[in-house]
Amino acid sequence: MRKILIVGAGQSGLQLALGLQSQGYEVTLMSNRTADEIRTGRVMSTQCMFDTALQHERDLGLNFWESQAPRxxxxxxxxxxxxxxxxxxxxxxxxxxxxxVDQRVKMAGWMDTFAQRGGQLVIHGAAVGDLDYFSRGYDLVLVAAGKGELVSMFGRDAARSPYGEPQxxxxxxxxxxxxxxxxxxxxxxxxxxxxxxxxxxxxxxxxxxxxxxxxxxxxxxxxxxxxxxxxxxxxxxxxxxxxxxxxxxxxxxxxxxxxxxxxxxxxxxxxRYAPTVRNPIGRLPGGGLVLGVADVVVANDPITGQGSNSASKCAAAYLAAIVEQGDKPFDEEWMQGAFDRYWNTAQHVTKWTNAMLAPPPEHVLNLLGAAGRLQPVADRFANGFNDPADFENFFFDPEKTSAYLAEVSAG
Structure with a gap:
């Protein structure tokens, strides 16, 4: 049985922990707060999860609030x-x-479930020194805590991070x-x-x-x-x-x-925070490697509502990569490959979100205006929140936008 340590109990950390647990891995989850502290604390986010991300939860049987939450x-x-x-x-x-679903409800509920299913829950804020010590006892360490000292282990990827300041x-x-x-x-x-x-x-x-x-x-x-x-x-x-x-x-x-x-x-x-993409692999002082998860490595502004969706998609990509690796080592090459698998979807989110932070160019204003007259355009734009890759086909390039609008108008 392979031993995995996950630091951070948000959407991605908990979803991944519960997914690995269901596959028979021995999982330790570190959180800086108890389930009750989360439940009675301050709201942590806005979150609107679209169909693909919700399906990842359904696939793991974690959609506990689906019948109660507004559709x-x-x-x-x-x-x-x-x-x-x-x-x-x-x-x-x-x-x-x-x-x-308010993350206070979901994260507290998922954390209780993880503990009830026999997972080891450690309530402790982790510093880099702690991780250096703990890491020797695990086959893989994942950092899913998007704030605090641990993020500093992951260097900023300047080529993928056009903004240096909060937008x-x-x-x-x-x-x-x-x-x-x-x-x-x-x-x-x-x-x-x-x-x-x-x-x-x-x-x-x-x-x-x-x-x-x-x-x-x-x-x-x-x-x-x-x-x-x-x-x-x-x-x-x-x-x-x-x-x-x-x-x-x-x-x-x-x-x-x-x-x-x-x-x-x-x-x-x-x-406020600056949207940032970071290098996915962190090095501990003792030489060990850790893999960053979700907004530790890809933090977008919430203007496109993608944070919890991206976290769910990252957890799903990493879960598949871990299971496929079998008993082979989780080395640097594997870590980079797991991240690249997530970046296949995350790159579209980052490109679209960064575009939405800038003043809209004329062709985007035309697109938004046309959606008021042409229902198929409104529907397609709305469904882009579920699959941001589709924006490549009609949003960024003025020629593609006008070709698309001409096609819908003719139809």
């Missing part, structure tokens, strides 16, 4: 013009529904009491509201510790009017500021938010 059947885009009026407004239908200031509030969008009250959708030059507001239904809720998520251009949450420590003040900015820039979203209240005292989050 997100569409993805809508609105663009604010002069006087805060909508100049673009449409919703695309997803081929398979998406879902959002958005992030502010999240989980709320109860949000009304439906009047134009499509019959199904749930994620709403992406773009305020050119100012930022974006995402609104998404979720399942949280207190049941169904919605996430209000501002992404502010640094230095702009929405970059206003630094130093706001009081949760009610955070919500008031969120709503004030909605009223000013996105009155149609504010109109359904007049009665909202926070889900709980831990229901807000603010911060």
């Amino acid at each position: 997100i059947e569409g993805l809508g885009v609105s663009v604010a013009g002069p006087e805060s009026a909508r100049v673009i407004d449409w919703v695309g239908r997803l081929g398979g529904y998406a879902q959002s 958005r200031a992030l502010a999240v509030a989980y709320v109860h009491g949000l009304g439906p969008r009047p134009e499509h009250p019959e199904f749930d959708a994620v709403r992406c509201n773009i305020v050119p030059g100012v930022g974006e507001l995402f609104v998404m239904p979720t399942l949280t510790t207190g049941g169904r809720a919605d996430i209000l998520f501002w992404e502010g251009v640094p230095g702009g009017p929405v970059d206003a949450f630094q130093g706001v420590k009081d949760p009610s003040e955070h919500l008031a500021l969120t709503l004030e900015l909605m009223e000013k820039f996105l009155p149609w979203e504010y109109a359904r938010a007049t009665k909202v209240e926070l889900t709980d005292a831990g229901g807000t989050l603010a911060g």
